[in-house]
Amino acid sequence: MLVEDDPGDANLVRQMLRVSGETRFSVTWVVTLTEAGQRLRAETFEVVLLDLSLPDSTGLATVQACRQVNSVLPIIVLTGHDDVGFALQAIEAGAQDYLVKGSFDEDALIRAIRYAISRASLEHNLAETGTQLRTLINAMPDIVCFKDGEGRWLEANDFDLKLFQLDGVDYRGKKDSELAAYQDFYRDAFLGGEASDEEAWRAEKMVRGEEIIPRPDGMALVFDIIKVPLFNPDGSRKGLVVVGRDITERKRAEERLNLASHVFDTTGEGIAVTDMHANIVAVNPAFTKITGYSEAEALGQNPRILKSGRQDKGFYIDFWRELIARGEWRGELWNKRKNGDIYPQWSTVSAIRNEAGENTSYVAVFSDMTEVQRAQARADQLAWRDPLTGLANRALFLRQVEQTLVSAKREKHFAVVLLIDLDRFKEINEARGLAVGDALLKAVAERFAVLLHEDDLLARLDSDEFAVLLPRLRTSHEAAAREALAVAEKLRTALRDSIEIDGEAMHVEASIGIVLLPDSPEELAVDVVRQADMALARAKAEGGARSMFFEAAMGEKAKSRFQLETELRAAIAGEQLRLYLQRQVDATGKQVGAEALVRWQHPVRGLVPPGAFIPLAEASDLIVAIDQWMMAAVCRLLARLDSEGRALRIAVNISPRHFQQASFVADVRHHLLVSGADPTHLVLEVTEGLMIGDINDVVVKMAALSAMGIHFSIDDFGTGYSSLAYIKRLPIHELKIDKSFIQDAATDQNDAALVETIVAVARHLHLQVVAEGVETQAQADLLNSYGNVIHQGYLYGRPEPVDIWLQHLDGN
Incomplete structure (x- = not known):
């Protein structure tokens, strides 16, 4: 298309194009920019010959107007100005070439047209190739980045921009250190990349390495980075090509493979x-x-x-x-x-x-x-055999007795259990030492073993306590009893001859308890052994060195005690225990603490007093279970009081049996942790008898609990092993005067002097004093005259259920 308002110039151009022999041109002639725009929108042309002096447009604006209509069509400017500066401006405005009217012939014109068309075609192809190349690069799941010789970013693919969250950021022309200001999260990665760029340029060859790039989710990525430096002919830096592939999964796979290989080998x-x-x-x-x-x-x-x-x-x-x-x-x-x-x-x-x-x-x-x-065999040996003598132990003996009970009831015959205790063995053990005692026990076991039949079972149940099971005796009770007594006496007779240990003759006697079984359809092995133990106790009570049968009358009291023990065991599991509290007050009568006490609400017997079941529990492992129940209940109560803003110290009794357990400290810590109670509000009452045992163990446990903030009180002080030595060694915070001293203190000068002395000792040792059993005002007045003493007793209230105690606490 020719855009020319001068007909003479237009005809001249058309004539030049017409005489061209090699190429035939189709020329559309228009005289205004407006008409040119219309024809450009409606038709397709390969080139525009544009005059810059038109009726409706002049100068460079004419080129710009054409470009707005068609941005890619090549334009050759025809002008009467022979000005190089103006020509350059026209080309910058979008023209492909520049011809001065009157200064070109047909060859120059045709050459300019062909050049413009070829150049436009080449630019179009290059643009398409660039688009395809960019599409390809953007489709790659790898880092692709081009930088100039100063390390400024020129181009980067979508993956790279998304990785560093540079979408929407004008990254071109900026260095890594500048981009770090935009994305502070990737600051270290940018600065590290800039440093490795410098290494590539200095190496003057392709370099390869691994770089760590963080992610917002905390999972860092590992990239295999290749950097290719480019240089100008004069050796100056031209640019840098950066390509990186995510090898995180490959690295993890390698680590797993290395780990698997290590595991395989080791x-x-x-x-x-x-x-x-x-x-x-x-x-x-x-x-x-x-x-x-x-x-x-x-x-x-x-x-x-x-x-x-x-x-x-x-x-x-x-x-x-x-x-x-x-x-x-x-x-x-x-x-x-x-x-x-x-x-x-x-x-x-x-x-x-x-x-x-x-x-x-x-x-x-x-x-x-x-x-x-082998370990299982050793474990079985330890589980069922006495390690010293190799005889059956208590567990195996009880199992065999249980089986014998079943067969005896089914086959209607009698069996016998003999419980044997060596008289005066403790004295020999203490006088001669444990090694001699052990040797004596093994010698006794050997003598007994040779006297028994193959079907009989000989066991060692305790230190010097042996047991014999005769599984098959006569069907007659009287005949079976005679046979059992004969075996018992044979065993006792075997000990009459001295036993030589390390050249020394040892003489021992034996007491034997005998019980025939079965006695009742419900009888268990533990019942049989308990009855034999009662018979043995009777034999020793009558002087020892004799055999004694179990009799029904002998077991009535024991049965009653056993029944109560069974019910108590069920009571602990069946939520029949109740928490009671008795107030502790200061000289003004204000409650400053309480002692936690346990009661048993029996479904048939009603409220069982502690004197009826605590001694029974202390003789067995039940006292530990009761302690645990009390500790849990008290800790829950302490946590409740703390949460309600009325914190108070509460004392709970701890039995020596429980304290001596290896897990005692851990048990207390567990209850505090589960309940959330404040340890500084918990007081543990222990008796003086605890100090007679392993004093070092006592010190260690008390110190551990005291470090947690727990306070210790010596209960019934003055009635047992009173010693200032252990009071000085142990982390004790409180002495509790037994009520037997308080009872007559107001009327008996001796008791009053004892109480005054205890208070004075406590004052000098900076210990708190609690007086139990305060029942009269005279007793209270006397205690107050001695100084700061906490009172506990019926004068201020009897022990009461926790709910009622809480109500009174609210009222107080």
């Missing part, structure tokens, strides 16, 4: 890998250690080289059937080492399958069970 379990035909292709060091076959000896072999012959053909048929069907087999195998030793192993064999579900290989993981089985 695990204590043997591992063998076979191909689909069960030929060994890999073994680990543990395989060699267990089987004795080296790796070279095992590779290529079938696992049958380990076959011991212990399992028959049917076993292996079942083995392969399960392995093929389920893909795994687990169980015990008996295999043979290279040296011929047969050993048990626990094996897991797994099938490795391909994507089609076909078995391609097998992996066997196994452990040598030899030591495990």
